[in-house]
Amino acid sequence: EDQVTQSPEALRLQEGESSSLNCSYTVSGLRGLFWYRQDPGKGPEFLFTLYSAGEEKEKERLKATLTKKESFLHITAPKPEDSATYLCAVQAGSGGSNYKLTFGKGTLLTVNP
Amino acid sequence: NAGVTQTPKFRILKIGQSMTLQCTQDMNHNYMYWYRQDPGMGLKLIYYSVGAGITDKGEVPNGYNVSRSTTEDFPLRLELAAPSQTSVYFCASSYGGVKNIQYFGAGTRLSVL
Numbered sequence: 001e002d003q004v005t006q007s008p009e010a011l012r013l014q015e016g017e018s019s020s021l022n023c024s025y026t027v028s029g030l031r032g033l034f035w036y037r038q039d040p041g042k043g044p045e046f047l048f049t050l051y052s053a054g055e056e057k058e059k060e061r062l063k064a065t066l067t068k069k070e071s072f073l074h075i076t077a078p079k080p081e082d083s084a085t086y087l088c089a090v091q092a093g094s095g096g097s098n099y100k101l102t103f104g105k106g107t108l109l110t111v112n113p
Numbered sequence: 114n115a116g117v118t119q120t121p122k123f124r125i126l127k128i129g130q131s132m133t134l135q136c137t138q139d140m141n142h143n144y145m146y147w148y149r150q151d152p153g154m155g156l157k158l159i160y161y162s163v164g165a166g167i168t169d170k171g172e173v174p175n176g177y178n179v180s181r182s183t184t185e186d187f188p189l190r191l192e193l194a195a196p197s198q199t200s201v202y203f204c205a206s207s208y209g210g211v212k213n214i215q216y217f218g219a220g221t222r223l224s225v226l
Contacts, residue, residue, distance in 0.1 A: 009153075032213065043117075043203050043217035044156075051211075087156070091213055099144050099163070099213050100171065105155040 002027045002092050006104035013111050016077045021107045023088030024070040033071050034101060035064050036087040044087055078111045085109070115139050117218035119204050125224045126194045134189040134221050136204030144207045145187040146215065147171075147179065149200040156203065162187055163209070194225045 003026045013019055025033065032051050036044035048057045050066035057064050061082060063074040073086055085108045089101040120135045138145065147159040158171030162181040176198060178190040187206075191198060201222050205215040 031211070034214070036217075041220075043205075043219050046214050046216065049212060049214060089156075099207065099209050100146075100158055100161060101156075101215060103148075103156040105153060 002090060002102040004088055004090055004102055004104035006086075006088050006107050008107060009105070010108040011110070013075075013078055013109070015079055015111055015113050018074070018076045018078070020075070021073040021086055021109070022070060023073070023104055025088075025090050027090050027092035027102070029092055030090060031093060032091040033066055034089045034091070035071070035073055036089065038085045038087055038106070047086075075109070078109075080111045080113050083109055083111045117204055117206055117216055119202075119218035119221050121221060122219065123222045125226060126191075128194060128196065128225060130194050131190070131192050132194070132223075134191070134202055134204075134223075136187045136189070136218060137185050138187075138204075138206040138216075139185065140206060140216065141184060142206035142208055142216075143184065144209045144213070144215075145181065146205040146207075147177070147187070147189045148203045148205065149173065150203060150220075151200050159189065159202075191223075196225050199223060199225045 005024045007022045035047040038044045048064040053068045065072045085106045087106045089103040117138045143164045146161040148156040157173045160179040162168045203220045204218045207215045
C-alpha cells in the first residue's frame with residue numbers, strides 16, 4: 001500500500017526565516033510526486049510535479065527536490081502570504097493506467113510578519 | 114476560466130436524508146475524482162472516473178454513489194446520510210497520462226446532524 005508521510009505537521013516561521021518541509025513516501029513504482037498549496041476554505045492548488053530522483057523545480061520562493069525516498073519543499077525568505085497548508089501526493093503504479101493520487105496529511109505553515 | 118465548479122458550497126443534512134453534490138469541469142478532462150477531507154486526515158479518494166460511463170471505487174466508497182454520463186459532469190450521491198459523512202468534499206479533474214496534474218474545485222462543506 002502506498003504511504004505518504006509529511007513532517008512537521010505544523011511549522012511557524014518569522015518572515016524571512018528559511019526552512020524546509022519534508023515528504024517521505026513508500027510506493028510501488030513512483031510515476032510522479034506532486035506538491036499542492038491549500039488556503040483555508042479553498043481547494044488544493046497545484047505547485048509542482050517531480051518525476052525522478054535528482055529533479056528540482058522552483059517557483060518564486062519555493063523549491064521542490066526529489067530523492068528515491070523523500071521530497072523536500074524549501075521555502076526561502078518566506079512572506080506572510082506563503083502561509084497555507086502544503087500537501088504532498090504520489091502517483092504510483094507500473095504499467096497500465098493508474099492515475100490515483102495518495103496524499104499526505106499536509107504541513108500547516110504560518111509565517112509571521 | 115471556470116475550471117472545476119462544485120455546488121453547493123455548504124449544506125446541512127439531517128441523518129437519513131439524501132443529496133447530490135454536483136461537479137462540472139470545462140477543461141475537457143477525461144479523468145475526474147471525488148475526495149473527502151477530514152481534519153488532520155488528508156484527502157481520501159472516494160470514487161474516480163476515467164471517462165464517460167466508466168467509474169471505479171477509491172479508498173472510501175461506502176455510503177456514496179457516482180455516475181458519469183458526460184465528460185463534463187461527475188455528480189456524487191449520498192444516500193441515507195450519516196454523521197460520519199460530515200466532511201469537506203472536493204472534486205478534481207485531470208488529463209491523465211504521464212503528468213496527470215489534478216485540478217481541484219473549491220469544495221463542498223457538508224454537515225450531517
